[in-house]
Amino acid sequence: MMRWTVLKCVSVLLLLGLTVPAVARDCPDFLDHEQRKLHSRDSVNLCEVAAGKPMLVVNTASRCGYTGQFEGLEALHQRYKDRGLMVVGFASDDFRQEADSEEEAAKVCFVNFGVSFTMIAPSAVTGEQANPVFQEINRQSQPPRWNFTKYVIDGDGKVTARFPSQVRPEDARLIQALESVL
Secondary structure (H helix, E strand, C coil): CHHHHHHHHHHHHHHCCCCCCHHHHCCCHHHCCEEEECCCCCEEEHHHHHCCCCEEEEEECCCCCCCCHHHHHHHHHHHHHHHCCEEEEEECCCCCCCCCCHHHHHHHHHHHCCCCCEEECCCCCCCCCCCHHHHHHHHHCCCCCCCCCEEEECCCCCEEEEECCCCCCCCHHHHHHHHHHC
16 A cells, blocks of 8 residues: 555656655565554554665564663664664564563563664564564574564665674674664
């Protein structure tokens, strides 16, 4: 549905002889889906907010030994948002460590850790039931083996690096991978 709307807008711009932004034409299909935000009725289409931008995509859980990494992820978001980086967290219970309710998960993210980057409502990130974003990430790379696996994605939608849970957001290797796509 969203792709059709974008195509109609592009057609109108072309008919008027106006330039079509590359972002409108070149958003990877796997980002062109409505994703409900964590503990919200609002949704986000990553094509609309992140097309052409590098991303750091992380599968998260609110009851995990790595949950403290939200703090470091928020620091990365604050450090690089003005350079175009989109940090997107995908809450997931694939490893049985998500909170019992979205309200509790939201409290962990937004209250306990002050997360201001985009957080997506719980969905699968592994297997056949994985959400469309993780289906493509898993095709290009390796599926997450645990919570807080981090994927660096360039502005064209290609996974350029994958970091397991143990690699913290402030790790020099992750910082270098992010710098390489900015």
